[in-house]
Amino acid sequence: MRQLTDKRQALPKYTVLDFGSEGSRGYAYTITGESGRGASCIVYQGYYENSLGEKKTVYIKECYPFSLKMSRSSSGELTCEDETAFESHKKRFKDSFSLCNRIFETEGLTNTTSNYMDIHEKNGTLYTVITYRQGQELSLSDERPLKETIRIIKSVAKAILKIHDNGYLYLDTKPDNVFVLDEMNESIQLFDFDSMIPIDARGSMKDYRLSYSRGFAPLEQRKGRLDLISRPTDVYGVGALLFYMVYGRIPEAPDCEPFATYGFDDARYEAWRYRDRLFSNISNFFKKTLAVSIEDRYQTMDPVVDQLALLEKDADLATIFLKDSYYPVRIGIVGRESESEKVCEFIDSHEGCLFVIGMGGIGKSTLVRSCLDRKREDIDTVLYLYFHDSLTETIADDRQLMVNTLERMSEETTEEYFDRKLRTIRRITEDQKVVLVIDNFEGELGEEFAAIREVGWQVIMISRTDLEVEDDLVLYVNAVVVPERKALFERYLARPLEENEKTEFDSLMDHIQGHTLATEIIAKQVKRSLLTLRQAVEITARAGFSKITGDPVAFSRDGVHNHKAVIRILSDIFKADNLNEAERAILQAVSLFDLPGIVKETFVGLSKIPDPSVITDLSLSGWISEDKDILSIHPVIREAMQTWDWHDFSITTTRQMMDGLADGDKRLMLSVLKNVKEHEAPRKNPEYYGLLCDWLKEAPRHEEDFLLSVKDLVDEATGYSDPVKLMNGVDFLCYALEDAREFDDASTVLAIMDDFIREKDDPYLSGLFESMLGQFYDGVLNGAYEVETEEEANLFSAMIEAIERSIAYMGQAAKKATDEKRRFEAGILFIRYRLDYAVMFIRGYEGDKKTAKAIFKDLKSIRNEISAITDSEIAPEHQRKVNEMRIHFLLAWAWYHTMVKGNVGVVSEAIADINAIESPWNTKMDDIDFRIVPCAEMMFLLGLKDKAVDIINEGIAICDEYEGIVPYERKKSELLEHLEDVRTM
């Protein structure tokens, strides 16, 4: 949309407005430029010289209405065709100046309103002079943290509160009128007081002009309802200002309704970074400021200021806090009064652990979630976690249990992180009521459970198995009681049962014993006419359900039997439902994501399913849970699907999804990799192995179990993988196997890869393989380079041969490579292998001049190769690898001059060069291991103890930054030992 042409002519730069020249008091002001325009004025920036001759910057506001036909003469004089209208504008301009002066002089407003120094008449119009302060208007382009934005708006609210206290309404809150001063973020000045009216001016409203800015004025102001305009009108303006800063748009009718909801997906700030209560409190703030009904808004500005102060506190990212978990809640569960009462009583009790036991699909989780929802107001934080692998793993999982400032380091084991996380949580939840729920718990209650209990939160364990519990409360959940089963069924049926349906319903309930999940699924199927009640009765009759009781003895006895019956029923309903290919594909694909599931939008994007409405159909049929856009499948339904065949459409969908996951969320990636691993049909595909190799490259240490289990897939992988990707993936796998001292497995994997490489006849792959082999022998030797046994001698010579072959192959690969990427990678590896080889000999150097000469020759040749690469030639994506290679070379060069030449100057120079290179390492730990430790060692060997101490202290300082993180604490102890050695030797 074209902007309107403003034809007003501003005074030119360097115009001097001498207000003192015509006998009146005042300085001569020199205009330095135009600062802005309003409907009634042009604002200039300028300066005057004070009595000491110092230049003082000011704003000068010229009365120059846009709406009037005006012209300016060459001398700057303004004339208007409609003199009366112009005079009336000038009068308002003067009145506004007087009002602004009064406001400015008011206690508490001096710092938050602009200082209108004086008013002068010149050029046929009026000018006001305003004190200049450094700053800018509030704007969306400022990337302020939310906390600062709230603080600014709180300052605005405080200023308006003062205006109210002085008997006026401001009525023009908008970003353009908020000037944020540079000195301090919280310091603001309000601009433009033309809309102000006295609070008690209702009787004489005609004397005031009532205007508004679109988006920042409530209904009563827009409708010109002078009788209704009051303090809450300004309250709306402040709410609208925060809304605008949070969402980047003005509030509209739907945002002002009593039922308005304020989602934060489209906010300018990422909700996940903040504590949950911030956004529920901001929502509440909007409800009480933007409400269309005046009575529903805060009635004065005081609570607005108070609430903004609380929001400011909640938006502080520097404070450590726990994030609430999301858990789906079903509104109004049927029956379960006594069970609900027990769970609620436990939540009220403030201590201990409650075990909720019952068969799968009986409604344990729904019961607990509904109670949490009922008691939500009394709980500070709810942590709802889905058990996976172990309690340690579940607690350590940052996706489920998030502490804003805590993150698992790749160097930490799960156990180490578990301990650290619990310590932190204990510290920050000391005065809080926290309820931790572990859903779907399996396994035993060992030491980790004891550690969890010690935190001091209330724990609810939901499990299918009857756990051996000593002093804690246990609640056995059984089927909904007979009188409530009809209501439960009708709820999902969405209509009352007809008289003629009641006999069949009774038979059905008899067959399934009121099992909750079975009831829900059958009712939904009947509702959607996918199943008749008669068919349901027939299916369930075959299942052979026995009575579900709450008796602990009978529970164990009947549990397995009835669980099988439920699975049989679900399988039969699946058959009767006659799912089409697309529906099966979606169900199978969603089942690959562990609880809490996957965001629908992400799933649709990944799987590229042609018709996403099928998901809704499946949700209405009860097969998929869709809550707040998160898709998941009930564990019992998932179990019933385990025996399904994978048809073409399902395989294609899953392959599509795996392809899309390549750069995706690591947790989703792992969930799919683990689950697809169990199904041959979707697994035997390039997409699975591509994804697996991608994951292996960055496999975190705490996923060691799955990582090591991948060894069983290597043979199969050779049929479906990209050879280079596979080689890189297997390299990481072998490294993990060797690290775990699983040399037999590593050897088996290498044998498979040997066969695979032979077929390829590719020097690059052969080079990679030989390097892996050398690394394997090195691992087996475990540093025993001074061989003592024949076996060690054989291993040593096998290692040397493998390394030499790797160098030879990689040299060939670098020469032969036709594409640039391969040439670069082979070139880098060729240098890297030679450097490693050289360093091995340098470190074992015993004075043999021939070896020294050969090493030096090699190093010089490498130096020439590296020097030939200039920074301008390096593509940005290669910079990191080049940096790493340069550091490796400089280290080798320094080692040579330490061990062979003892040349302090060259070594110091090399270390200085290393320090000047931008760190290519992924972690600070790598920096310590690959740079700090060797450099300190070299200095020590060269007799420069002080320098060695300085370098070690640098490493210790890094460790101190990671206080509480076990690997760094361990590394710090090592460094302290080094320090001691250096000092005492």
Added chain:
Amino acid sequence: MGRYTDSLEEMSYELYPDDEDFEQKLAEVAGQFRPFDVALTDYLVENGMIGETPSADDVIAYITECCKSAGIEPPRHRKKWFSEHKLIGRKTAFELCFAFGLNLEQAEDFFRRVCLERGFDGHDMTEIVYRYAIRKELSYSQAQDILSRIPPIKTENKIGAGEVVYTEMIQAEVDEMDSEEELISYLTEASDGFGYNNATATRFIRSLWNEISKEDGLAAKERRDHHMNYAENTEDYDKGESLMRIRTPKDDSLWEVYLQILGLGYIDTKKIGTDRSLKPILKNKDFMHPLAEDSFPDRDGLNKILNGEHVSHERVRKILILLAFYRYWARLLVETGDYEVKGGELIRCEQTINNYLEDAGYPALYIGNPYDWLILYSLANSEIPLMTFRGFMQELYTRTVEETQ
């Protein structure tokens, strides 16, 4: 004028669907709405433009004279306004504004109170020019001259992705303009943006409709939790049969949800000789004023708006009001589980509807407008506004069935 609206407001408080003579009372209210000729006469008298008790001929003569002196051809059917109580179109209404020499505020008021319609539409280039001309006190012929200098006006445009021109933005910009050249240049440059009618309203309608009609939306929840038993008005109820069996929506089709909103979820359209249209039940009812019947929310209009097609302002406004009204009560119903509401909610609902209208550039609810009256009447009946509205619609249906039989 005040007495006229006061009396309508009072009547809305005294009507209850349970009343034995409910239908008769409604007809009385409909009779209270002034036909255009009466409203026009009242307007001229109130503003001192004509003597205290003018005859139809006096008014016609006055209009003729005003038109002639303003250089406007007098409306051809002006006599039929009085003899047949005919309504006038927007073009004629604007001509009258020029003829009477109304200013901007008076013209808006004339549209709202006399024509019972919205004021200027910021998406219509002709109306923008009229707005400018009236603000600058230009003559009708000067306005026509400006119109002849701007590109042809598109009337059929779909709202698609990308930038949409919003009523308020256009009006705000044009209201700041000072010369014809500026206006012509603006309209010429921005002509592609015109033809989009009611963009804000369309966005609101789409969003409201989605919340109401989606799977497990408000309509589905109302059906599920309240079993939507309209049995009181059906023969089936007398037979003791559940109505859910008669009409269980197989899907949330537009027609099904539309009928549900109106409280007609149970109707058998064959009985009233129609298919997917409610025209027969609205027509020729003595308690349904022609202005309420005109552009009454319908399936076709809703469908067109959802598809981004052009429909009349009045149709858009009425649909927006209906959806905002239903959405408000359905949300409350889902929260409280009860159709009965507390007093404070009634004013909130009215303000909410007005906020939607204001944001979309339409006039607020006005008790003198027969369709608005129906909504305000439902709100005035303080306990069950949704059911009151539906009671009215059911009354229309029952009467139609009786007439058909």
